[in-house]
Amino acid sequence: MKRLVYLAIAIIVILGIQNDLTGSTLSDLVQKDDKTSEAQTNQTEEDPPPIPSQEVIIESGQTVLSIVERLHNGQVDESIQEILADFSVLNDGINPNEIQIGQTYRFPLYTKQ
Structure with a gap:
């Protein structure tokens, strides 16, 4: 059995x-x-990146928003959420809060309409 x-x-x-x-x-x-x-x-x-962008090497004290403002001479009309979402898309889903000093990332460039 x-x-x-x-x-x-x-x-x-x-x-x-x-x-x-x-x-x-x-x-x-x-x-x-x-x-x-x-x-x-x-x-x-x-496919090229869907958003115009510029590569930047991160230095101490920089954030995604501070770099985007510097690239646009302080005049950015897009919302914070849009900037962070575009950054994530340009960098293969990287969380904008987890950028590291010394690393190179792509930051969105916006044209004025």
């Missing part, structure tokens, strides 16, 4: 592994990851 139970458990485990590897959850995840990374690679290689 024990042998029959062990055999049934082994068959269930083997079928479960086969299902994951051939046509179910695991193979779907691998295919999605491949498509996502391929799309990201194509997008980064072909």
Whole structure:
């Protein structure tokens, strides 16, 4: 009787592994990851940054807002939220509050309309 139970458990485990590897959850995840990374690679290689920008090396005491104001001679009409969102887009999703001294980041440049 024990042998029959062990055999049934082994068959269930083997079928479960086969299902994951051939046509179910695991193979779907691998295919999605491949498509996502391929799309990201194509997008980064072909598309220029959607917002005009300038690279700046961060120095002690600087913030995203202080640098954007300096780049625009203190005259920025965009909202703080828009500036921070544009900074994050230009820098692959980096949180504007986590910039580091000595690192180079892209800062949005706005034209007056």
